[in-house]
Amino acid sequence: MDKLAVLIPAYNEEQTIEKVVKDVLEVTQQIPETKIYVYDNNSKDKTVELAIKAGAVVRHEFAQGKGAVIRRMFREVEAEAYIMIDADDTYPVEAIPEMYAKIVDRGVDMVVGDRLSSTYFEENKRPFHNVGNSLVRWLINFLFKTDIRDILTGYRGFSFRFVKTFPVLSRGFEIETEMSIHATEKKMLVENQIVTYRDRPEGSESKLSTVGDGLKVLKTVINLYRGYHPFAFYAIFSVLSWLISFTLFITRVWVPYAETKLVDNMPSLIVSMILLVLGVIAFFSGSILNAIQTNDKRSFELSLISADERFRDTSK
Template identity: 75%
Template sequence: MDKLAVLIPAYNEAQTIEKVVKDVLNVTQSINGTVIYVYDNNSKDSTVELARNAGAVVRHEYAQGKGAVIRRMFREVDAEVYVMIDADDTYPVEAIPEMYDKVKSHGVDMVVGDRLSSTYFEENKRPFHNVGNSVVRGLINSLFKTDIKDILTGYRAFSFEFVKTFPVLSRGFEIETEMSIHATEKRMLVENQVISYRDRPEGSESKLDTYGDGMRVLKTVLNLYRNYHPFAFFGAISTVFILFSLVVFFIRVVQPYAETGLVDNMPTLIVTMILLLIAVISFFSGMILNSVQAKDKRDFELALIEASNRKKELSN
């Protein structure tokens, strides 16, 4: 079992991977038992050779996508503490020892490398990314009642328990959103650590699709809110249908009936009843799924205990 596993997902990062690996080796010399893993995701340049020559353990994930890479890393690597950092040399490796100490000595489950509270908005040259980061942070902190300062950062530290109980469902860059919400909803201890950020060096190309990845992130937020807060989600749908049906019912059916004593708009009455039925179904669906979610929370606590016991066995 490694003392510290530094996980670096990489795809066509020949320009920066060697520097990142050597910088990580330099700052982790004092942490005995550190292993640097570079997980290559079908790179077509010299990323693999450069990473291996720099001193990293190189492994491969052939299913394309950052989420697929992280699933592979979390499944294969056993360590007391994990630090995940991007291969593009935009994050300061000097923060690794402090992030390691927070997990190792203070029992933190996830340390979030917070770019947005430092230099991100000055260094990042893509304005829509700035807006997107702010929108996603505000949306998640509002919906999930948390205070994570940087939802989409790729610089994080994790405990063994987090890594071995986190179900990776996303395949792309929305994985960071999934991590943040999972930690919050499972009441795991999360801390923010302000880090400096520098933009990619000239000639290094970002793999992010501003609009495509942005829409996938928003879709992930919506799906996770539905999964973690089903009663609130379906209750809101139920409320909308009830209000809409009552307004339509009153205007198109009740008012004419009060004046003439006749139901002049029978199709409208039928539609109104259908809307009310949908509202009732949504309400009870939310109640049932809320009970299922409560059971999932209890099962997760048992999974945490199992992960802790496994960690003790591996340590011995």
């Protein structure tokens, strides 16, 4: 087991990968048993050759997508602590020792490299990315009652127990959102660490699609909220159905009936009853799923105990 594993997912990053690996090697000299892993995701340039030349251990993930790469990294690499950093040279490697210390000395499960509290909005030249980051941060902190200041950052530190109990479900860039929500919902210790951000060097292109990946992130947030808070999610539809049902019944059925003693709007009566039943179904669906989610939380706590035992056995 390594003391520290620095994980670098890479796809067509020949312009910056060598510099990133060398910078990481220099800043981690004081941390024994450190390895740098570059996981190539079907690069068509010289990313692999340059990473090997710089001193990294290069491995491959042939299923396209950052989520697929992270799934492979988390399965294969064994370490006491992990630092994940992008290969585009936008993050300061000088923050790695402090992030590592938080994990091994203070038992932090996830350290979030917070760009948004420093230079991100000045350095990033894509205004819609700025808006998207702020929107996703507000939405997740509001829905999940947390205080993660940079949801979409690719610069993070992880404990062994986080890496070995995190179920990677996403295939693309929405993986960072999934990590943030998972750590919050499983009551793991999360800390923010402010880091400076610099935009990509000229000639280096982002792999993110502002609209496409942004919609995937929002879809992921909704799906995870439904999964982690099913009662609250289905209660929204239940209450809406009941409100529309009662409004329709009173205005289109009850008020005319009080005047004429006749049910003149039979279709409205039928629709209001259908909505009432749908609201009841949504309410009890949320209740049942909430009970299942409670059992899942108990099972996860047991998996954490198993991960801790495995960590102690492996690190002996």
